[in-house]
Amino acid sequence: MHNELKITDMQTLESNKKTIEESINPISLDLPDFTTDSYKDAYSRINAIVIEGEQEAHDNYISIATLIPNELEELTKLARMEMKHKKGFTACGRNLGVVADMDFAKKFFSKLHGNFQVALEKGNLTTCLLIQAILIEAFAISAYNVYIRVADPFAKKITEGVVKDEYLHLNYGQEWLKENLSTCKEELMEANKVNLPLIKKMLDEVADDASVLAMDREELMEEFMIAYQDTLMEIGLDNREIARMAMAAIV
Amino acid sequence: MFGLIGHSTSFEDAKRKASMLGFDHIADGDLDVWCTAPPQLVENVEVKSATGISIEGSYIDSCFVPEMLSRFKTARRKVLNAMELAQKKGINITALGGFTSIIFENFNLLQHKQIRNTSLEWERFTTGNTHTAWVICKQLEINAPRIGIDLKKATVAVIGATGDIGSAVCRWLINKTGISELLMVARQQEPLALLQKELDGGTITSLDEALPQADIVVWVASMPKTIEIDTENLKKPCLMIDGGYPKNLDEKFQGENIYVLKGGIVEFFNDIGWSMMELAEMRNPQREMFACFAEAMILEFEKCHTNFSWGRNNISLEKMEFIGAASLKHGFSAIGLDKQPKVLTV
Ligand SMILES: NC(=O)C1=CN([C@@H]2O[C@H](COP(=O)(O)OP(=O)(O)OC[C@H]3O[C@@H](n4cnc5c(N)ncnc54)[C@H](OP(=O)(O)O)[C@@H]3O)[C@@H](O)[C@H]2O)C=CC1
């Protein structure tokens, strides 16, 4: 029996040496040039999405309060934070000399916005909380976490403050759903099946612009799945249930 | 609490496991889906030591697969995310199994302490390499005589000699065993020369030259793919200790009087009620596990909450002796050749 040793076929860890060296230098840490036209062009849409997202979040928390009046105070607090975020991100755009494309952003959110309004009208609190306090918050958290790594210093500082708040908001939805899991599970699953694919689509839609900002699509999706899975786990769903829910993102 | 961070040996294997565990959302996904998958806390388990102490632990699958090695950022994220999950779960000491510790070192993850809102505490993690190195040395000392190899006269080749495990094995062999000759193989010459100087012994050589001379070959190179070898010129008998991950030697080496032993695997004295080693295809999955995983358990049994094995080239003989003694005390033993060693024939 004679087998030749085939070193050349071997994939080895060292094939990554070059990339490693590049990554060690913090200056070349993939920070984009914030002053180019292409950066500003992409920023005009991403920034608008963020500003619109914060406005929607504000409106949604105020609306949710009409369904649980005894939570009015808490929800108003959350809504106020969202307005503060909106101001912060508006300043980020201004700082870079970018005019946000708000028409684009309105369209971007229109489907999810519509679904939220229908649920609100029907008094489907679980659906409203899933859309705003779970899906939108997890979406925001993922985007902000990735953005922080590649943002200009001004925006980085603002975003770091914002993302801390968004975890509180995610936690708010999580705690309510946890307490009411026995009665809201079915609606939660149903609403997830309808709305998670929308989030996935929205993510795909911003991927190109995001990559101009050095935000990786794969990383965005992963960050979203981490926040999403974490919160479902805390709500009290088991691995299999979470897997079934996450399926809706793989279409 | 102890933790184990592991991964599958291949993408195909990972999908099969995911489907068994009911993770349908990734079981059907392509590699891109896996690249976006969060780490999964697969199982919680309670383990009782031979001394009677009970500890609890968790197994976390990082959702890394070797196919991701060429995607440097992805691999990095998989390891860091799994570590973050372990820390968030409050686990005191977690072993970085399989390729995860190598990714940590080679991709320089020390500079990524901050993961989202978690600041990683390195003292909660161990590579498990001290125990792995000790186990491999014991496997060598115990099994070589059983197939008629006299250690005092034996030539031992260490493939991957300058690695963290390899250098520890060389250190032990030179200082503790009285073997006749040590052959050291790796690709880069500079670290080899440094090691030789440190040991004040050992011969630097190439793989092709080493194999025909060796009575015992220890494989501890980090090679993700199976290699093929010319078996014609091997010594008979010859003991091959496959310490790499994944284990990729045994089917390849065929020939009379060539004995292949799975290196760095230990057996616990009692059944552990877990399913994750079944997934890792251990011969006796209720008892066998990677030595690096066992290190996390041993450190938890000993309430030794520190990054016991960390960095590169820090494994001292004292540390190996400490972890070895604790290993035996709590009921672990290195796996050996079958009672009647199976001779592979052509
Ligand atoms: N059973 C268990 O419980 C465990 C097993 N392991 C496995 O042990 C192995 C070694 O781990 P570790 O010491 O941490 O790894 P290191 O990265 O520290 O060392 C790898 C060594 O292999 C050498 N090497 C790499 N490629 C080749 C090649 N093609 N030919 C010859 N030498 C080569 C390297 O030197 P150079 O680059 O100069 O060639 C280096 O000496 C890995 O496969 C790992 O997965 C790890 C932990 C636990």
Ligand SMILES: [Fe+2]
């Ligand atoms: Fe906000």
Ligand SMILES: [Fe+2]
């Ligand atoms: Fe929010």
